[in-house]
Amino acid sequence: MPNPKICREQTCLLEREAGQEYCTLHVRREGKTSEDLSIALEKYKELCGRQIHNAYLVKANFSGMYLDHCNFKYSDLTDANFRDARLYKVGFDFSYLDHADFEGIILERVDMRRIKSGLGIYFYQTIFDYVLLPHVDKIGKKCVYDTQEPREPQKAYDVYHDLIHIYRRLGYADSAGHYYECFMDAKREISTGLERVWLTLLWLICGYGERPMRTFLTFIFLIFTYAILYVAVGGPTEDTNNFIEASYFSVVTFTTLGYGDISPTGWSRLLACTEALVGVFMNSLFIFVFCRKMIQ
Ligand SMILES: [Zn+2]
Known part of the structure; x- marks a missing residue:
């Protein structure tokens, strides 16, 4: 007989939220606050371990939190906000990270290789410390600052620069090559005079x-x-x-x-x-x- 107070998610032992059938991590509610998430994640680690399955964290606010040694598996983190957070040894296996905001934060030993999708992910002034990223098709061929209006070539330039180095280190030549082209495109856009002419010529005759x-x-x-x-x-x-x-x-x-x-x-x-x-x-x-x- 299942305990009527415990979350209905199979692997979860947290208490249900008042009037709900699921706990804070699994209830299908957008925009969960960092206060609620801190308490829920702490309890979850204590009772169920570090593998967090099927969490519903759409538009969740992780700002200011320190997340360490955990893996969000099969979870939905679309539009999640990680600004001012710090992530250490965090995984996102088979999870959605589309439009998640990692601007200006430290990612240390974070593993994103097996994410389901992370299109439009925000990286800007993010500090990548041994971060493992997925192939280019999962995070999009163009970074956000290069696709949205108004376009911001200087930001695109900085982000592509970081991505090239990460992919070269990981040995993903195709992804590194692709972002190198994007990087040079951004560089061409912010250059002026003769440099711009030269970069345009290079683009034309050899990409x-x-x-x-x-x-x-x-x-x-x-x-x-x-x-x-x-x-x-x-x-x-x-x-x-x-x-x-x-x-x-x-x-x-x-x-x-x-x-x-x-x-x-x-x-x-x-x-x-x-x-x-x-x-x-x-x-x-x-x-x-x-x-x-x-x-x-
Ligand atoms: Zn739960």
Whole structure:
């Protein structure tokens, strides 16, 4: 015969709230206060241990609390507020953390790898001390400050910077690469003048070193653009003034092969010089970007 005063949640031994069938942790009420949660969590640890199953903590307020050595399993912490809290050795296995607010707090040895979802999670000026994060798809490809209006590129820049280092340390090359691109996008947005031009160019021709395919396509684009230019100025020579011959000459010049069977004349000489210079740069860039991705 179940005790009528005890919470109906299977693993829970806490007393029910007045007029409810569940305790403070399990009753389906939003916006639970930090005072209520402190008392309930302390009792829960005493009676049931450190694995907190199926807690309903939507919009719960953990601000100012010190949470340590516990694991919220299969719990719903959507929109939970952790500001001014401190978390030490806390887990969130199979829980929801969407839009949870971790701004400005210390996360020490917190394990979020197995969360169910954490889209729109707020990290800003969060101190990550041996924190384990899940793959990019679980916390969203863009951080909050990069998606909401008004956009805040400086905040996005700071958060992506932290995420890159965490993912590199964890060995998640894909996630680290993705946030590196986001980081550089934010950097481009807050930069001015020549730096902005340079970053835009890098984004276009190689995705900041993350997209070898983009470099390859730029390669092809430049070769045919030069071929058209050669035809426009009268061909590499008068005898070879057609697109096929100009394309052949363009490939030979761009790749710096320089067979020498066609020697440009007139304006084509100047074009050939610039194409050779661009070609040297693009060849080196392609090898660099390709190898960079391969060894990640
Ligand atoms: Zn309960």
